[in-house]
Amino acid sequence: MSQLRVTVWNEYRHETHPGIPADIYPQGMHAPIAEHLRAQGMNVRTATLDQPDHGLPDSVLDDTDVLTWWGHLAHDDVSDALVAKIQERVVLGALGLVVLHSGHFSKIFKTLMGTTCNLKWREIGERERVWVIDPSHPVAAGVPETFEIPRSEMYGERFDIPQPTSLVFVSWFQGGEVFRSGCAYERGRGKIFYFSPGHETYPIYYQKEVLHVIANAVRWAAPAPDAPAPVYGHVPVPLEHVTSNE
Amino acid sequence: MSQLRVTVWNEYRHETHPGIPADIYPQGMHAPIAEHLRAQGMNVRTATLDQPDHGLPDSVLDDTDVLTWWGHLAHDDVSDALVAKIQERVVLGALGLVVLHSGHFSKIFKTLMGTTCNLKWREIGERERVWVIDPSHPVAAGVPETFEIPRSEMYGERFDIPQPTSLVFVSWFQGGEVFRSGCAYERGRGKIFYFSPGHETYPIYYQKEVLHVIANAVRWAAPAPDAPAPVYGHVPVPLEHVTSNE
Amino acid sequence: MSQLRVTVWNEYRHETHPGIPADIYPQGMHAPIAEHLRAQGMNVRTATLDQPDHGLPDSVLDDTDVLTWWGHLAHDDVSDALVAKIQERVVLGALGLVVLHSGHFSKIFKTLMGTTCNLKWREIGERERVWVIDPSHPVAAGVPETFEIPRSEMYGERFDIPQPTSLVFVSWFQGGEVFRSGCAYERGRGKIFYFSPGHETYPIYYQKEVLHVIANAVRWAAPAPDAPAPVYGHVPVPLEHVTSNE
Amino acid sequence: MSQLRVTVWNEYRHETHPGIPADIYPQGMHAPIAEHLRAQGMNVRTATLDQPDHGLPDSVLDDTDVLTWWGHLAHDDVSDALVAKIQERVVLGALGLVVLHSGHFSKIFKTLMGTTCNLKWREIGERERVWVIDPSHPVAAGVPETFEIPRSEMYGERFDIPQPTSLVFVSWFQGGEVFRSGCAYERGRGKIFYFSPGHETYPIYYQKEVLHVIANAVRWAAPAPDAPAPVYGHVPVPLEHVTSNE
Numbered sequence: 001m002s003q004l005r006v007t008v009w010n011e012y013r014h015e016t017h018p019g020i021p022a023d024i025y026p027q028g029m030h031a032p033i034a035e036h037l038r039a040q041g042m043n044v045r046t047a048t049l050d051q052p053d054h055g056l057p058d059s060v061l062d063d064t065d066v067l068t069w070w071g072h073l074a075h076d077d078v079s080d081a082l083v084a085k086i087q088e089r090v091v092l093g094a095l096g097l098v099v100l101h102s103g104h105f106s107k108i109f110k111t112l113m114g115t116t117c118n119l120k121w122r123e124i125g126e127r128e129r130v131w132v133i134d135p136s137h138p139v140a141a142g143v144p145e146t147f148e149i150p151r152s153e154m155y156g157e158r159f160d161i162p163q164p165t166s167l168v169f170v171s172w173f174q175g176g177e178v179f180r181s182g183c184a185y186e187r188g189r190g191k192i193f194y195f196s197p198g199h200e201t202y203p204i205y206y207q208k209e210v211l212h213v214i215a216n217a218v219r220w221a222a223p224a225p226d227a228p229a230p231v232y233g234h235v236p237v238p239l240e241h242v243t244s245n246e
Numbered sequence: 247m248s249q250l251r252v253t254v255w256n257e258y259r260h261e262t263h264p265g266i267p268a269d270i271y272p273q274g275m276h277a278p279i280a281e282h283l284r285a286q287g288m289n290v291r292t293a294t295l296d297q298p299d300h301g302l303p304d305s306v307l308d309d310t311d312v313l314t315w316w317g318h319l320a321h322d323d324v325s326d327a328l329v330a331k332i333q334e335r336v337v338l339g340a341l342g343l344v345v346l347h348s349g350h351f352s353k354i355f356k357t358l359m360g361t362t363c364n365l366k367w368r369e370i371g372e373r374e375r376v377w378v379i380d381p382s383h384p385v386a387a388g389v390p391e392t393f394e395i396p397r398s399e400m401y402g403e404r405f406d407i408p409q410p411t412s413l414v415f416v417s418w419f420q421g422g423e424v425f426r427s428g429c430a431y432e433r434g435r436g437k438i439f440y441f442s443p444g445h446e447t448y449p450i451y452y453q454k455e456v457l458h459v460i461a462n463a464v465r466w467a468a469p470a471p472d473a474p475a476p477v478y479g480h481v482p483v484p485l486e487h488v489t490s491n492e
Numbered sequence: 493m494s495q496l497r498v499t500v501w502n503e504y505r506h507e508t509h510p511g512i513p514a515d516i517y518p519q520g521m522h523a524p525i526a527e528h529l530r531a532q533g534m535n536v537r538t539a540t541l542d543q544p545d546h547g548l549p550d551s552v553l554d555d556t557d558v559l560t561w562w563g564h565l566a567h568d569d570v571s572d573a574l575v576a577k578i579q580e581r582v583v584l585g586a587l588g589l590v591v592l593h594s595g596h597f598s599k600i601f602k603t604l605m606g607t608t609c610n611l612k613w614r615e616i617g618e619r620e621r622v623w624v625i626d627p628s629h630p631v632a633a634g635v636p637e638t639f640e641i642p643r644s645e646m647y648g649e650r651f652d653i654p655q656p657t658s659l660v661f662v663s664w665f666q667g668g669e670v671f672r673s674g675c676a677y678e679r680g681r682g683k684i685f686y687f688s689p690g691h692e693t694y695p696i697y698y699q700k701e702v703l704h705v706i707a708n709a710v711r712w713a714a715p716a717p718d719a720p721a722p723v724y725g726h727v728p729v730p731l732e733h734v735t736s737n738e
Numbered sequence: 739m740s741q742l743r744v745t746v747w748n749e750y751r752h753e754t755h756p757g758i759p760a761d762i763y764p765q766g767m768h769a770p771i772a773e774h775l776r777a778q779g780m781n782v783r784t785a786t787l788d789q790p791d792h793g794l795p796d797s798v799l800d801d802t803d804v805l806t807w808w809g810h811l812a813h814d815d816v817s818d819a820l821v822a823k824i825q826e827r828v829v830l831g832a833l834g835l836v837v838l839h840s841g842h843f844s845k846i847f848k849t850l851m852g853t854t855c856n857l858k859w860r861e862i863g864e865r866e867r868v869w870v871i872d873p874s875h876p877v878a879a880g881v882p883e884t885f886e887i888p889r890s891e892m893y894g895e896r897f898d899i900p901q902p903t904s905l906v907f908v909s910w911f912q913g914g915e916v917f918r919s920g921c922a923y924e925r926g927r928g929k930i931f932y933f934s935p936g937h938e939t940y941p942i943y944y945q946k947e948v949l950h951v952i953a954n955a956v957r958w959a960a961p962a963p964d965a966p967a968p969v970y971g972h973v974p975v976p977l978e979h980v981t982s983n984e
Contacts, residue, residue, distance in 0.1 A: 091361050091406065094874065112360040115337050115434050118478040126488045129977065131649045131670050132966050136832065136924040141962035145650060145969055146977075154484075157623045157662065158476030158637060160337065160434050163411060166903065166924070170649065170662060172670045174978070175484025178623050178662045186874040186904070188361050188406050224879035228870045230404030231883055232364040238400075238421025239867065239884075240912070241735070242372045340628070375731065377895045377916050378720045382586065382678040387716035391723060391896060392731075403869045403908065404883060411658065412678070416895065416908060416916045420732070424869050424910045432628040432658070470633035474624050477637060485621065485638075486666070489979070583853050583898065606850040607829050607926050610970040618980045646976075650968030652829065652926050657901060667976025680853050680898050722896030724856040730892075730913025734864045 003043040004222050007064040008034045009055065011071040012048035014200040021200040029070055029198070029205050036211040037218060049074060054082055061089060066096035066218045069103045072200065076107075083107040091188030096221025098214065101198040104159075109194070112187055113161055119179070120156035123201070126174040128152035130181055130197065130209070137168045139182060139193060139216045147209040153199045155179045161194070169213075171196065182213070184220070189227055193217040249289040250468050253310040254280045255301065257317040258294035260446040267446040275316055275444070275451050282457040283464060295320055300328055307335060312342035312464045315349045318446065322353075329353040337434030342467025344460065347444040350405075355440070358433055359407055365425070366402035369447070372420040374398035376427055376443065376455070383414045385428060385439060385462045393455040399445045401425045407440070415459075417442065428459070430466070435473055439463040495535040496714050499556040500526045501547065503563040504540035506692040513692040521562055521690070521697050528703040529710060541566060546574055553581060558588035558710045561595045564692065568599075575599040583680030588713025590706065593690040596651075601686070604679050605653055611671070612648035615693075618666040620644035622673055622689065622701070629660045631674060631685060631708045639701040645691045647671045653686070661705075663688065674705070676712070681719055685709040741781040742960050745802040746772045747793065749809040750786035752938040759938040767808055767936070767943050774949040775956060787812060792820055799827060804834035804956045807841045810938065814845075821845040829926030834959025836952065839936040842897075847932070850925050851899055857917070858894035861939075864912035866890035868919055868935065868947070875906045877920060877931060877954045885947040891937045893917045899932070907951075909934065920951065922958070927965055931955040 010030035014021035025031065030046045037044045047055025049071070061067075067086065071078070086108050089095040099109045104117045128149040132140045156177030162185070169182030181196040195213055198204045205211070256276035260267035271277065276292045283290045293301025295317070307313075313332065317324070332354050335341040345355045350363045374395040378386045402423030408431070415428030427442040441459055444450045451457070502522035506513035517523065522538045529536045539547025541563070553559075559578065563570070578600050581587040591601045596609045620641040624632045648669030654677070661674030673688040687705055690696045697703070748768035752759035763769065768784045775782045785793025787809070799805075805824065809816070824846050827833040837847045842855045866887040870878045894915030900923070907920030919934040933951055936942045943949070 087360070088362075114333070114358040114360040116334075116478075120478060120481050122481050122484065124482075124484070124488060126484065127978075129668055129670075132968070133649055133672070134655070134924060135650060135927045135966040135968055136929050136961075138962060140966050142964035143966055145966050148977075154481075156481070157625055158478070158627060160476070160478070162408065162431070162433060163626070163658065165409060166655065167659065170670045170672075172664060172668060174486065174488045176486040176621055176664060178621075178664045178670050180625070180662075185408070186872060187408060189873045191874050223874075224876060226880035228873040228878050228881055228883050230406070230870070230873055232362075232366060232404070232406070235366050235368050235400075235402070236370075238368065238370070238372065239886075240420065240422040240865075242370060242420045243733070373732075375914055375916075378722070379895055379918070380678060380901070381681045381720040381722055381896060382683050382715075384716060386720050388718035389720055391720050394731075403871055404873060409872070409904065412901065413905065416918075418910060418914055418916045422867055422910060424867075424908045424916050426871070426908075432626060435627045437628050469628075470630060472634035474627040474632050474635055474637050476624070476627055485640075486619075487981075579852070580854075604852040606825070606852040608826075608970075612970060612973050614973050614976065616974075616976070616980060618976065646973075648973070650970070652968070652970070654900065654923070654925060655903060666978065666980045668978040677900070679900060722898070724854075724858060724896070724898070727858050727860050727892075727894070728862075730860065730862070730864065732912065732914040734862060734912045 003041065004218065005063055005065045006037050006042050006044045006068065006218055007060060008037065008044060008046045008068045009070065010046065010048050011074050012050065013073050024203050029200065032205045033068065033214060037215055040215050042218065049077060054078060056082060064095065065222045066098060068098040068100060068214065068218065069106055069108060070100045071106045072102035075105055078107055083111055087111050090190035090192065094189035094223035094227045096190060096223060097192045098217045098221055099192065099194045101196055104194065112192060115162060116160045119159045120177060122154040122175060125151040126154055128197065129172040130169050131172065133170050134166050134168045137166050137184065138220045139168050139184065139213060141216055142212060143209060149197055149204055149207065151202050152197065152204065155196050189223065191221040193221055249287065250464065251309055251311045252283050252288050252290045252314065252464055253306060254283065254290060254292045254314045255316065256292065256294050257320050258296065259319050270449050275446065278451045279314065279460060283461055286461050288464065295323060300324060302328060310341065311468045312344060314344040314346060314460065314464065315352055315354060316346045317352045318348040321351055324353055329357055333357050336436035336438065340435035340469035340473045342436060342469060343438045344463045344467055345438065345440045347442055350440065358438060361408060362406045365405045366423060368400040368421060371397035372400055374443065375418040376415050377418065379416050380412050380414045383412050383430065384466045385414050385430065385459060387462055388458060389455060395443055395450055395453065397448050398443065398450065401442050435469065437467040439467055495533065496710065497555055497557045498529050498534050498536045498560065498710055499552060500529065500536060500538045500560045501562065502538065502540050503566050504542065505565050516695050521692065524697045525560065525706060529707055532707050534710065541569060546570060548574060556587065557714045558590060560590040560592060560710065561598055561600060562592045563598045564594035567597055570599055575603055579603050582682035582684065586681035586715035586719045588682060588715060589684045590709045590713055591684065591686045593688055596686065604684060607654060608652045611651045612669060614646040614667060617643040618646055620689065621664040622661050623664065625662050626658050626660045629658050629676065630712045631660050631676065631705060633708055634704060635701060641689055641696055641699065643694050644689065644696065647688050681715065683713040685713055741779065742957065743801055743803045744775050744780050744782045744806065744956055745798060746775065746782060746784045746806045747808065748784065748786050749812050750788065751811050762941050767938065770943045771806065771952060775953055778953050780956065787815060792816060794820060802833065803960045804836060806836040806838060806956065807844055807846060808838045809844045810840035813843055816845055821849055825849050828928035828930065832927035832961035832965045834928060834961060835930045836955045836959055837930065837932045839934055842932065850930060853900060854898045857897045858915060860892040860913060863889035864892055866935065867910040868907050869910065871908050872904050872906045875904050875922065876958045877906050877922065877951060879954055880950060881947060887935055887942055887945065889940050890935065890942065893934050927961065929959040931959055
């Protein structure tokens with residue numbers, strides 16, 4: 001099997017100014033994610049918002065099987081044209097998409113979901129416990145039945161998303177909330193995974209279980225080389241002879 | 247229980263010019279639909295594209311529990327602002343939405359689905375047989391296990407929609423295709439039903455089974471008066487005391 | 493609409509001996525549930541394990557639209573013949589079924605689910621918080637977005653059930669677990685709701701939110717009077733003329 | 739990756755007597771299926787009803803990743819103990835199961851589904867057209883958007899199964915019926931695929947598209963080597979410190 005081609009996209013605004021995010025992720029949050037995926041044998045590039053074409057010209061998209069997405073401060077700075085292009089590549093082109101943490105509010109995720117993708121949140125460094133709900137799902141492979149994130153941002157229900165095709169993880173938060181933290185979707189030819197753990201002020205993207213889940217999600221979302229390409233539109237000639245009904 | 251308030255929206259462009267649609271539906275396709283729903287005891291108004299505000303000013307939307315939607319020629323003439331408003335009212339406000347036939351390509355349906363909503367089609371007046379797939383679903387109540395539409399436009403798979411929460415009907419077409427013709431979705435607080443039978447050049451909106459399904463779909467999509475209204479956003483104070491994890 | 497006919501079934505073994513269950517539920521756990529449903533205008537009878545035919549002779553089942561089920565100590569004492577009869581009435585007859593708390597391990601629930609229905613549990617009187625996950629679902633109507641059960645038995649994931657058609661509630665437990673506490677299924681013509689809160693040593697079946705959910709579940713699970721009755725088996729004559737393909 | 743271990747189980751009663759099945763499948767229907775899977779590089783054995791232990795002693799099951807199942811005349815001759823064992827291995831052990839054609843009425847499929855699995859049928863050698871409904875699903879990889887089975891037994895809706903996690907194929911029949919012919923389920927740790935094409939009196943198990951789908955289904959149903967193994971039962975010690983709520 002040929003190498004999986006992954007593009008790790010990051011807004012990369014938090015980490016470019018002095019502060020906690022830069023202290024924790026001096027090369028950006030995309031760096032540890034990309035490093036882990038490379039260590040899994042994937043062919044990985046990174047791309048960021050402030051690069052030309054947001055780092056995602058057609059030449060890069062054409063060479064991408066799975067795109068991972070992290071955004072937070074600047075969702076609105078992503079061009080609508082790029083969002084439309086990614087949506088089309090997911091739905092019609094079988095591009096895989098892995099949306100991370102605050103990416104829940106990205107244009108591309110909201111566009112693909114059709115809902116507000118709103119949620120509750122609180123940032124006091126509380127404990128999160130991630131539970132495997134669907135042990136048969138490929139994204140859960142090798143994940144312990146539960147793991148703990150010592151200090152996390154709380155994301156809580158009601159999370160305004162369509163019911164996932166498979167609910168893979170649910171998180172418990174110390175302050176009293178629950179959250180559907182791992183959700184698998186299919187949209188058209190493409191597969192989408194949303195995974196909530198990860199935040200710019202906590203070292204969550206260095207935690208081995210989190211990196212393991214992201215790698216699983218990338219593998220799962222990758223298109224089959226021979227995924228069917230449906231034909232749409234006018235088909236004037238019926239497959240079967242049609243007799244009059246009058 | 248108070249009367250269900252329904253707004254039957256129709257593009258109403260086909261029927262306003264001499265031709266087959268005007269011959270079959272002299273008052274527009276919305277007329278027989280509205281008449282049937284009124285006969286069911288519902289409080290029904292109609293609205294059309296070329297009225298001011300497309301017939302859907304806030305005063306009308308505020309007074310609507312369920313909106314039915316038929317469009318074909320002029321999807322692009324519907325204002326983006328209205329589409330955004332309806333989406334918000336479905337997802338956040340629990341407005342019910344029943345999308346009919348070529349409404350599959352309406353802005354509002356595509357926006358709520360997040361996919362292209364494309365399909366195959368052919369118009370040679372062939373037979374369609376609608377089969378009940380989920381006899382437990384409220385929209386199937388009183389529907390025979392199968393019924394025939396003598397002359398129909400073929401809509402065929404692949405239909406590019408998210409997998410429905412419940413697949414209620416699947417249609418057989420004489421020329422060799424199948425189609426998921428009755429699909430139930432929940433999006434946020436709102437419920438959406440797509441039902442494909444119905445076309446401007448066939449008298450399908452006079453057929454009793456079709457009208458019966460539309461009435462069922464309207465009843466099912468209606469919001470509960472006391473549907474929960476989720477709270478979103480920042481919740482600084484946890485419900486539970488949070489102890490340090492360090 | 494005619495009155496909904498409900499049979500509240502209870503194992504009724506805990507409460508018939510001196511002890512905490514008898515102190516809390518002197519007439520059995522079925523008593524407050526039945527009382528609440530009656531107050532909602534339903535036509536309610538109760539039935540218990542140690543009655544003749546477990547309280548469910550055909551004459552009772554024939555007169556029941558929705559059956560609620562609570563069992564714990566004596567699942568094995570329920571006759572296989574009754575279980576098969578209830579399964580058939582749900583799947584083929586559209587009988588509604590509401591399974592409560594430790595009923596997750598009842599023969600009828602396991603038979604309808606096809607899985608072990610196993611889970612984690614702990615009984616230390618910890619807090620449970622029930623969250624509404626699907627605000628569009630009829631069983632959530634009138635339920636606050638979250639409510640607290642002050643002292644509850646912990647039921648935790650992994651809960652070995654098929655993915656529900658709609659996941660309506662998820663519970664948070666003080667000790668660190670989460671649980672899919674409200675699950676809606678359709679099986680054949682019938683609808684099934686599982687709701688986990690409720691225990692013999694806590695007064696949970698007097699809590700107004702819990703009773704409200706049970707009443708909603710009963711209403712939702714009730715069959716439509718005209719639910720389609722599929723025809724199965726050999727259909728020698730095709731609907732359409734079949735031509736040779738050779 | 740180590741070789742996938744597949745056991746192709748066949749009732750093997752039709753083909754052991756003179757007649758059409760024996761003419762078409764002189765070594766049994768399991769022969770062409772096993773041959774195709776072997777050609778895909780899988781480690782394949784076959785097993786049949788009339789072997790000792792129905793060909794499935796523990797030593798064979800222990801050495802099986804995915805089991806395919808074909809039965810028709812003699813579902814009742816399969817021992818209940820074996821059915822319970824297979825169910826447990828699917829749900830708790832992540833054994834993959836691929837159920838073929840008339841296997842819809844096998845004890846193991848009915849037990850895992852919890853419904854009657856009944857359907858309509860007719861055997862006049864009519865045309866079946868299989869349509870891909872979910873092009874993102876691994877079982878659809880490399881399958882044309884539609885393919886034709888020249889002479890097939892009709893299986894028609896209503897098919898009394900739980901709604902599948904993913905509906906991958908829907909079939910059209912010449913005589914007027916439709917059928918959910920490819921259905922993916924997860925049950926516990928295991929994955930199950932039902933695929934309806936295939937019959938003892940037609941050479942369907944020699945058709946390349948059908949064999950291709952079966953091979954895809956086997957690969958998809960195979961457990962991940964590191965699929966999570968949930969822990970069930972009593973967990974007396976909470977993960978988190980529990981404070982009194984009184």
